[in-house]
Structures are given as structure tokens and as C-alpha cells.
Amino acid sequence: MYVRKRGLFWHYEFFVNGKRYTGSFNGKDGSKIAKDKAEAREFAYSERRKVLDGDYRDAAEREELKRFPVFVDRVFLPFARENHSSSDHDEFRCEMLKEYFKDRGFGEITVMTVVRFINDRLESETVRRRVLEDGTAVNRKRSPTTVNKEVTLLSSIFRMAIRERVATSNPCGELPKSVRAKIPARRRRNRRLSPEEEKSLFGVGMVGRREHLRPVTEAALCTGMRKGELFRLRREDLNFGPATVSRVVNGEVWDVPSGWLLIEKSKSGRPRVIPMSRRVLEILRRLCEDVATGEYVFRSVRTGGRVNDIKKGFAGACEEAGIDNFTFHDLRHTWSSRAAEMGVPEHVRRDILGHTPGSMTGDYTHASPEEMERAMESVASYKGRRSSGLGKISAKRKAAAGSGPAAVS
Numbered sequence: 001m002y003v004r005k006r007g008l009f010w011h012y013e014f015f016v017n018g019k020r021y022t023g024s025f026n027g028k029d030g031s032k033i034a035k036d037k038a039e040a041r042e043f044a045y046s047e048r049r050k051v052l053d054g055d056y057r058d059a060a061e062r063e064e065l066k067r068f069p070v071f072v073d074r075v076f077l078p079f080a081r082e083n084h085s086s087s088d089h090d091e092f093r094c095e096m097l098k099e100y101f102k103d104r105g106f107g108e109i110t111v112m113t114v115v116r117f118i119n120d121r122l123e124s125e126t127v128r129r130r131v132l133e134d135g136t137a138v139n140r141k142r143s144p145t146t147v148n149k150e151v152t153l154l155s156s157i158f159r160m161a162i163r164e165r166v167a168t169s170n171p172c173g174e175l176p177k178s179v180r181a182k183i184p185a186r187r188r189r190n191r192r193l194s195p196e197e198e199k200s201l202f203g204v205g206m207v208g209r210r211e212h213l214r215p216v217t218e219a220a221l222c223t224g225m226r227k228g229e230l231f232r233l234r235r236e237d238l239n240f241g242p243a244t245v246s247r248v249v250n251g252e253v254w255d256v257p258s259g260w261l262l263i264e265k266s267k268s269g270r271p272r273v274i275p276m277s278r279r280v281l282e283i284l285r286r287l288c289e290d291v292a293t294g295e296y297v298f299r300s301v302r303t304g305g306r307v308n309d310i311k312k313g314f315a316g317a318c319e320e321a322g323i324d325n326f327t328f329h330d331l332r333h334t335w336s337s338r339a340a341e342m343g344v345p346e347h348v349r350r351d352i353l354g355h356t357p358g359s360m361t362g363d364y365t366h367a368s369p370e371e372m373e374r375a376m377e378s379v380a381s382y383k384g385r386r387s388s389g390l391g392k393i394s395a396k397r398k399a400a401a402g403s404g405p406a407a408v409s
Contacts, residue, residue, distance in 0.1 A: 343378075
């Protein structure tokens with residue numbers, strides 16, 4: 001390796017596996033400017049380290065990556081698949097962004113370009129339809145919250161492009177306040193399931209062809225687990241035995257006591273173990289005893305593998321039950337609200353739900369296993385719950401599900 005000053009700037013050259021690498025520290029494309037030979041040599045060693053680690057990009061590759069779609073496919077999405085807890089939303093939103101900015105490089109996407117993108121997306125329609133008072137079905141306008149998520153993703157791509165030295169600025173960070181006001185972030189929901197609505201949901205909405213949704217819905221209502229956490233549950237994550245079992249997740253040992261379950265992958269990125277109430281244990285044990293269940297506790301009828309979503313089926317059940325403005329995630333809100341109503345302390349609810357402590361005191365406060373078990377039993381036996389019918393697998397339900405109670409459409 002050698003470094004040499006030519007004119008005002010220092011240049012470098014080195015070889016790795018017989019391949020020659022050259023460049024200069026002239027401040028262009030985000031490169032540094034070396035003030036003397038010692039610093040130039042330090043920077044050159046840093047560039048060589050990038051080559052050895054597979055992170056080095058020569059001038060030709062960097063020029064190619066300045067095209068927005070190329071960068072998304074070669075850099076951003078591979079990173080998202082490897083490091084994000086779930087890249088599904090990144091995948092389909094990136095497809096839309098690539099289509100919109102398909103002929104542009106990062107340098108061609110300005111603040112006004114992003115403003116036009118926002119306006120175009122707000123004027124676009126979704127595949128979902130709503131029925132007007134006269135009975136006419138029309139497509140819904142795209143939600144401002146959805147557009148906010150798309151712009152947030154676009155901003156993340158620009159930030160990564162800046163770090164990779166293929167972009168110089170992020171236009172999403174310079175949007176006028178009047179434009180930002182059009183795409184507010186999701187408003188905090190204030191919705192929980194009332195005992196009357198619960199009775200209607202299970203007694204009216206989840207009968208017949210929708211009975212197969214009952215186990216996963218009741219499990220969510222009685223545990224506060226997120227939809228994705230439930231869908232990713234495997235048989236091996238549940239401990240029905242009399243002794244504690246140990247599981248290794250990302251090189252870390254997690255003990256799962258008897259009657260508890262392991263949530264291996266959560267939104268926070270950290271696993272957790274939570275107790276199963278007697279009612280939940282009965283439901284999940286019955287599902288696991290069904291030979292058609294397979295690897296995942298909640299199996300898809302169509303694919304035989306992990307179910308991806310039940311949004312349409314759950315929305316249909318709520319509509320049939322006469323329940324308005326209620327989503328599957330609101331079951332998690334319901335669990336937390338009922339737990340608070342039953343006197344469960346905040347730190348216990350936090351540890352069961354998998355939330356991050358909001359203070360140093362919270363970091364030092366942990367729920368005991370006994371507290372968590374009492375909380376689960378307390379909410380599972382909430383006063384408004386029906387005493388029978390929930391969680392029981394009838395022959396009619398099996399017929400409706402097609403392949404047993406663990407099947408989810």
C-alpha cells in the first residue's frame with residue numbers, strides 16, 4: 001500500500017487478492033480530506049478494511065448505485081431482510097417506490113419531487129371498497145397514515161444512501177410543515193372490546209365459516225400477544241411438560257417454565273417468555289394435539305404453513321357481530337386495559353406485553369413469575385367473559401376450518 005500527494009489531495013493504491021484498488025481523499029462523493037500523510041495512510045487502511053469486509057464500493061459501482069431502484073434492490077432490501085424484525089412491509093412498499101422513482105437517481109429526487117409524490121399518493125385509491133348510503137361501492141382513498149409510512153421508508157432509504165456515499169442530502173427531512181400536516185402519523189387508538197361486544201364477536205361473528213378464527217382470537221384476548229407473535233408460534237415454543245426447558249435464541253439461553261411459552265421474535269427484537277393461563281393452555285394444547293397442525297400452532301388452510309394475516313376474516317366477523325372500528329390489534333389494548341382494571345401493576349403488564357421500560361427505574365423493576373401468572377389468570381377470568389363456549393373445538397368448527405381447529409384462512 002502507498003499514499004502519495006498529487007496537487008492538493010492525497011491518493012492511495014493497494015492490492016487485495018491481486019486486484020488493484022485506487023482512489024483519493026478529495027472530499028467528493030462524501031469522501032474524507034486527509035490533512036497529512038499519516039492521516040491519508042490511516043484512511044487508506046480503512047478503505048482496505050472495507051474491501052476485506054466486503055463493504056468497499058469503487059467509483060463505477062457507486063455511480064450505478066446512485067440510481068434509486070438499483071440502490072433499493074442491491075443495498076436497502078438485503079439489509080432490511082437480514083436486520084429488520086419483519087421486512088414484509090418494506091418489500092411491498094419498496095416495489096411501489098421503485099415504480100414511482102424508476103427513472104430517477106438520488107440527485108434528481110428533490111423536495112418538490114417528494115411533495116408531488118405525497119400529493120399523488122393521497123389522491124390515489126386502494127383496492128378496498130366502501131359502500132355509500134345509496135348502496136354504491138367505491139374504492140377508498142389512500143390513508144394519510146399509509147402515505148406517512150411510505151415517506152418514512154423513503155427517508156430511511158435516503159439516510160442509508162447518504163451513509164453509502166451515493167446521495168448527498170435527504171429531501172424528506174426538508175418537507176414544508178404544510179405538507180407534513182397532510183400526512184400525520186397514526187393517531188393513538190382508544191379502543192377496547194366490551195363484554196357485550198366480546199359475546200357478540202364469539203357468538204355471532206365467529207360461527208360457521210369463521211369459527212376457525214376463534215382460537216387465535218381468544219389467545220390474543222387472553223395473552224395480549226401481537227398478531228405476528230401468535231402466527232409465528234411453533235409447537236416447540238410451548239412447554240406443556242412438568243419441567244422447565246431451555247432454548248437457545250441468538251446465542252442466549254432462555255428458560256421456559258412449565259405452562260409458559262417462548263416468544264422468539266417480537267417487535268422490540270428481544271425474545272420473552274410469558275405464562276399461559278389455564279384457558280389458553282387448554283386451547284393451545286388442543287391445537288397442538290391435532291396432527292394436521294404441523295410446525296406452526298396456527299396453520300394456514302391454503303399453504304399448510306404459517307398464516308400471514310386474517311385481516312379480512314376478522315373484519316368480516318366484526319361486521320357480522322355489529323362491532324365497529326375494531327381491529328385485531330385492539331385485542332392487545334383490551335388485554336392491557338382489563339389487566340389494569342383488575343389491578344395488575346404497570347411493570348407486570350409491561351413485561352408480559354414486551355414493552356421497553358421508559359425510565360431507569362423501569363430498567364431496574366422486573367415482574368416475578370408469580371405476578372405474571374396471577375395477571376394472566378386474572379385477565380383470562382375477566383368478569384365479562386362467558387363461562388363456556390370460548391376455546392372449545394366443536395365438530396362444526398372442524399368442518400368449517402377444513403383441516404382442524406388450527407387452520408386459519
